[in-house]
Amino acid sequence: MKDEKKRGRPRGFDAKAAIGKAREVFWDRGFTAASLDNLSAATNLNRPSLYGAFGDKEELYLDTLEGYREDSMDVLADALDPSLPLRENIARVYAGALAIYLHGETAARGCFLIGTAAAEAVQHVRIREVLGRSLNDFDDEIENRMQLAVERGELPQSADPQALAKLASAVMHSLAVRARAGDSRETLEAIARSGVDMICGREQG
Amino acid sequence: MKDEKKRGRPRGFDAKAAIGKAREVFWDRGFTAASLDNLSAATNLNRPSLYGAFGDKEELYLDTLEGYREDSMDVLADALDPSLPLRENIARVYAGALAIYLHGETAARGCFLIGTAAAEAVQHVRIREVLGRSLNDFDDEIENRMQLAVERGELPQSADPQALAKLASAVMHSLAVRARAGDSRETLEAIARSGVDMICGREQG
DNA sequence: TCATTTTTGTACCGATCCGCATAAAATATC
DNA sequence: GATATTTTATGCGGATCGGTACAAAAATGA
Numbered sequence: 001m002k003d004e005k006k007r008g009r010p011r012g013f014d015a016k017a018a019i020g021k022a023r024e025v026f027w028d029r030g031f032t033a034a035s036l037d038n039l040s041a042a043t044n045l046n047r048p049s050l051y052g053a054f055g056d057k058e059e060l061y062l063d064t065l066e067g068y069r070e071d072s073m074d075v076l077a078d079a080l081d082p083s084l085p086l087r088e089n090i091a092r093v094y095a096g097a098l099a100i101y102l103h104g105e106t107a108a109r110g111c112f113l114i115g116t117a118a119a120e121a122v123q124h125v126r127i128r129e130v131l132g133r134s135l136n137d138f139d140d141e142i143e144n145r146m147q148l149a150v151e152r153g154e155l156p157q158s159a160d161p162q163a164l165a166k167l168a169s170a171v172m173h174s175l176a177v178r179a180r181a182g183d184s185r186e187t188l189e190a191i192a193r194s195g196v197d198m199i200c201g202r203e204q205g
Numbered sequence: 206m207k208d209e210k211k212r213g214r215p216r217g218f219d220a221k222a223a224i225g226k227a228r229e230v231f232w233d234r235g236f237t238a239a240s241l242d243n244l245s246a247a248t249n250l251n252r253p254s255l256y257g258a259f260g261d262k263e264e265l266y267l268d269t270l271e272g273y274r275e276d277s278m279d280v281l282a283d284a285l286d287p288s289l290p291l292r293e294n295i296a297r298v299y300a301g302a303l304a305i306y307l308h309g310e311t312a313a314r315g316c317f318l319i320g321t322a323a324a325e326a327v328q329h330v331r332i333r334e335v336l337g338r339s340l341n342d343f344d345d346e347i348e349n350r351m352q353l354a355v356e357r358g359e360l361p362q363s364a365d366p367q368a369l370a371k372l373a374s375a376v377m378h379s380l381a382v383r384a385r386a387g388d389s390r391e392t393l394e395a396i397a398r399s400g401v402d403m404i405c406g407r408e409q410g
Numbered sequence: 411t412c413a414t415t416t417t418t419g420t421a422c423c424g425a426t427c428c429g430c431a432t433a434a435a436a437t438a439t440c
Numbered sequence: 441g442a443t444a445t446t447t448t449a450t451g452c453g454g455a456t457c458g459g460t461a462c463a464a465a466a467a468t469g470a
Contacts, residue, residue: 008446009436030324032238119235119324132386163399170379181337194368213416
């Protein structure tokens, strides 16, 4: 089903790669401030090709959000490897997040969703929905690990997996905002360590 | 010094009120997407008046950020009234934040700084600096209360006031993002309660 | 009353915005 | 090779952008 030859001129670019380049532009500038000229230059696609492949600017932006969401969920699933202790899992979640947030050309970019989609969320319903769904999916994935931790005895029976997951996410949301606000890696790593202690307890490791 | 009559035609508007109206526009739309036409309509000022009083769009936006920062610090100082128990202080901080975040005409707007300034932070250095400074000032104010709590015995001597303050802020940052993402008041209030428990311990109250 | 100073309103500026019309280029099918 | 179909490239077009020139309006000072 992948090589069903379509009639007509074949496209001379890789759509996934183009979305990746577009993501960089949106990440740095935000949805509104990113112009089609910026996007066209970054992807090496002229505007009609962009439009033909992805629709208008909002649709392209939603595609980049979706790609980021999937990548993030992959990083999260990897960090939450259940063969590792919970404490290490959460530490890896924050380390993975910071690796993404602190990667910027001029300034750290933080989280793509929180840094750019939140700004549009009031006016653009579809963007708000993607943002909300992404945050919830993230919470749920962590909650599953928390639930497992309770069953295994890594957390006391009295622990509330949902509440712990929301708070673990909250630390990450804060890292996302603070990274984009210019906080240093050292500051952010200290917050991450405090967060691990707070979620998993200080006694271990 | 207030009534030193200036020569020339007196301005027919209140600058503070105009900044307040402009803040609403920026809060809903973000800095880039808010047009001077939007701002002009909301403030009932034509563009030359806006420009004469506040400078260009970025300067006006920075003025609205500064006003929000001051208002927020006032709310924070009020919530942290040291004659109240720490647990109640933190609960009041979150309640005050949610009262601001959930006030929106169509959708909840979250935090003005986190929701709109973060998006511009990578490209606009001055906006990034205001955002970073605001977050730090907030942390510091909470840290002072945490320090007092240690001295009073509300928290154990082993508690780290700075780390606790950053985590307390982190919960608020998460509320800010989640509010703008569309989470319900009930969901946010549950997170706030969990946050209070996590910061102050579950035993009290 | 008249000159000076500041604000206000209209109208406009060049630049940029997003999207598309049109035609050439490159493939598959007949 | 001819036709159909899709992608590419150029360039435009109406709308909107942020900012300002200019003159009328409204105050003070002489």
